[in-house]
Amino acid sequence: MKSLGSIRRDFAPWNDPNAKPYIQFDNVTKKFGDFTAVNNLSLTIFEREFFALLGASGCGKSTLLRMLAGFEEPTSGRILLDGQDLRGIPPYRRPVNMMFQSYALFPHMTVENNIAFGLKQEGMPKPDIEKRVAEMLKLVKLEQFAKRKPHQLSGGQRQRVALARSVAKRPKVLLLDEPLGALDKKLREETQFELMDLQQELGLTFVVVTHDQEEAMTMADRIAIMDKGEVMQVATPAEVYEAPASRFVAHFVGNVNMFEGKVAERSANTTRITGASGAQIVVENGGAAAAPNADIVFAIRPEKIKVSSKKPADAVNALEGEVYDVAYLGDMTVYHIRLDDGQIVRASALNAARVTEDPLTWNDRAWVSFRPDAGVVLAR
Amino acid sequence: MNATWSRFNVTSIVLGFAFLYLPIVLLIVFSFNESKLVTVWGGFSTRWYVSLFHNQGLMDATWVTARVGVISATVATVLGTLAALTLTRYTRFRGRVLFSGMVFAPLVMPEVITGLSLLLLFVAVGLDRGFFTVTLAHITLTMCFVAVVVQSRLVSFDRSLEEAAMDLGATPAKTFFQITLPVILPAIVSGWMLAFTLSLDDLVIASFTSGPGATTLPMKIYSQVRLGVTPEINAACTILIAVVAVGVIIASIANKRREVQRQLDEQAAQRG
Numbered sequence: 001m002k003s004l005g006s007i008r009r010d011f012a013p014w015n016d017p018n019a020k021p022y023i024q025f026d027n028v029t030k031k032f033g034d035f036t037a038v039n040n041l042s043l044t045i046f047e048r049e050f051f052a053l054l055g056a057s058g059c060g061k062s063t064l065l066r067m068l069a070g071f072e073e074p075t076s077g078r079i080l081l082d083g084q085d086l087r088g089i090p091p092y093r094r095p096v097n098m099m100f101q102s103y104a105l106f107p108h109m110t111v112e113n114n115i116a117f118g119l120k121q122e123g124m125p126k127p128d129i130e131k132r133v134a135e136m137l138k139l140v141k142l143e144q145f146a147k148r149k150p151h152q153l154s155g156g157q158r159q160r161v162a163l164a165r166s167v168a169k170r171p172k173v174l175l176l177d178e179p180l181g182a183l184d185k186k187l188r189e190e191t192q193f194e195l196m197d198l199q200q201e202l203g204l205t206f207v208v209v210t211h212d213q214e215e216a217m218t219m220a221d222r223i224a225i226m227d228k229g230e231v232m233q234v235a236t237p238a239e240v241y242e243a244p245a246s247r248f249v250a251h252f253v254g255n256v257n258m259f260e261g262k263v264a265e266r267s268a269n270t271t272r273i274t275g276a277s278g279a280q281i282v283v284e285n286g287g288a289a290a291a292p293n294a295d296i297v298f299a300i301r302p303e304k305i306k307v308s309s310k311k312p313a314d315a316v317n318a319l320e321g322e323v324y325d326v327a328y329l330g331d332m333t334v335y336h337i338r339l340d341d342g343q344i345v346r347a348s349a350l351n352a353a354r355v356t357e358d359p360l361t362w363n364d365r366a367w368v369s370f371r372p373d374a375g376v377v378l379a380r
Numbered sequence: 381m382n383a384t385w386s387r388f389n390v391t392s393i394v395l396g397f398a399f400l401y402l403p404i405v406l407l408i409v410f411s412f413n414e415s416k417l418v419t420v421w422g423g424f425s426t427r428w429y430v431s432l433f434h435n436q437g438l439m440d441a442t443w444v445t446a447r448v449g450v451i452s453a454t455v456a457t458v459l460g461t462l463a464a465l466t467l468t469r470y471t472r473f474r475g476r477v478l479f480s481g482m483v484f485a486p487l488v489m490p491e492v493i494t495g496l497s498l499l500l501l502f503v504a505v506g507l508d509r510g511f512f513t514v515t516l517a518h519i520t521l522t523m524c525f526v527a528v529v530v531q532s533r534l535v536s537f538d539r540s541l542e543e544a545a546m547d548l549g550a551t552p553a554k555t556f557f558q559i560t561l562p563v564i565l566p567a568i569v570s571g572w573m574l575a576f577t578l579s580l581d582d583l584v585i586a587s588f589t590s591g592p593g594a595t596t597l598p599m600k601i602y603s604q605v606r607l608g609v610t611p612e613i614n615a616a617c618t619i620l621i622a623v624v625a626v627g628v629i630i631a632s633i634a635n636k637r638r639e640v641q642r643q644l645d646e647q648a649a650q651r652g
Binding site for chain 1 (some may be wrong): 538540541543544545546547548550551554563642645646648649650
């Protein structure tokens with residue numbers, strides 16, 4: 001079976017036409033004065049999904065999360081949670097909890113009182129609260145820190161207290177606002193996997209806001225790419241990366257090479273593109289954008305381009321140029337090849353072998369080649 | 381830092397401190413004077429302290445001052461805190477600039493003017509001058525100081541704490557009493573202490589707004605001094621200085637210890 005990306009997914013309610021949506025944004029618009037933060041946006045999230053809202057700052061992703069939590073009301077449109085319209089329901093009556101970017105731990109309370117805070121508001125009996133708090137402390141491995149105050153904890157520990165506090169009430173949905181933003185890189189990577197495990201263990205629906213694409217790719221079942229208050233694409237990480245819906249998405253996620261051109265010929269399975277300088281590119285399955293004679297861009301990821309010193313004999317697509325820049329990164333090497341028409345192509349090669357025969361260096365003549373299914377055709 | 385004790389530095393410090401503290405030191409020294417004459421040293425004695433406690437007039441004035449101080453500081457703290465909350469939270473209402481200007485204007489308003497206008501008001505509405513009017517006047521005077529102190533704390537207050545509390549199911553009222561109030565409490569306490577101190581040493585406004593039977597300590601001292609300074613007054617002032625100094629020292633030591641403890645805790649947490 002052929003699939004985009006390298007992971008097979010068994011959990012995919014979004015492909016099931018009978019699946020019941022859990023969270024639904026229906027034509028939601030949010031304006032702050034003259035500024036439109038969220039523009040007529042519709043979105044569906046399913047139960048037990050790990051959903052990421054990805055975008056640059058100011059794209060409206062945090063506003064979307066805050067509307068779900070109840071800190072902001074939509075200017076128009078409605079938000080449904082498990083079939084219930086959330087309009088007019090204050091934050092303290094919504095069955096969702098949020099983990100804040102700043103963690104927002106109560107500085108005057110110990111770790112256990114922070115975690116117990118939400119349970120006390122519910123009026124849960126004291127023995128039950130104690131039991132649940134102990135359970136939560138165990139979950140985030142902070143048993144011996146129960147009596148500490150937040151300022152007596154390290155950044156990573158505070159993050160885990162915030163997490164424990166926000167899941168203690170067993171909300172229907174957990175909202176996470178840049179949950180790993182304040183951690184250093186190494187801790188962030190560890191915590192990404194911890195969060196995924198926790199979501200599996202608790203069986204909750206997670207909606208996470210992030211500007212870090214790697215974080216979104218690692219953790220989420222699906223990603224919504226946002227720009228200027230609108231959703232540009234909602235898809236699995238593999239689809240977003242391998243089949244971006246637009247130039248914006250292709251640019252936003254990962255590195256990409258873009259060739260501008262025109263569709264010269266379209267047959268059942270293949271599309272031939274003539275580049276701006278006359279280069280010919282053959283693409284398998286051009287998709288909707290590849291109408292005959294249409295102005296298009298061909299987008300291809302650097303790791304799907306092969307660099308060699310001689311023209312590969314069997315290559316369908318091969319373009320000649322000169323090595324302009326080389327960067328050795330350890331696990332891979334990044335080449336910048338200046339094609340003979342002046343365009344610079346970025347290609348990366350995994351350093352699978354320790355010893356390379358005939359390595360390329362600056363100003364060497366080189367060929368870049370790629371398979372017909374290596375890239376996508378997008379509307380200009 | 382490499383501090384060198386040059387002659388210039390030493391001179392500056394000595395002169396500076398002398399300028400600040402010589403009058404106070406003189407006052408304290410002469411409060412222990414045996415002689416009845418204020419400026420002639422007649423040997424060490426604590427007799428003026430003893431006679432001070434038998435001076436009914438001074439003791440009454442002290443009691444009035446303490447009551448006025450506690451009541452006015454408490455009411456001013458409540459009002460000032462509310463004003464500070466409004467000014468930091470509701471930043472978009474009409475006339476906010478005017479309102480905040482009006483809250484802070486009394487900070488720089490000459491006390492004579494505040495006192496006179498209050499006096500006119502009390503006369504106009506027919507309030508008998510006495511304990512009640514002094515207290516009211518002191519509330520007016522000190523409220524804006526409390527507002528300034530509390531507001532500076534609220535500016536750095538992380539609003540997401542309140543959002544987190546509401547998100548966890550606390551109503552706005554519960555959020556205020558369980559989260560906001562405890563977090564800004566140190567600022568409210570120092571606002572109260574500032575208000576109390578201001579009320580304690582106010583002479584001008586009290587003179588305008590007080591009436592028979594409600595003489596505050598500063599008024600009493602001032603009126604006695606006009607009849608000639610007695611060593612008793614020196615003793616009373618020394619006690620006042622001691623009370624204020626002890627308060628300030630305790631507050632700053634507690635502050636320092638908290639700060640040091642906090643730093644130690646944070647370093648310990650970073651080490652893991």
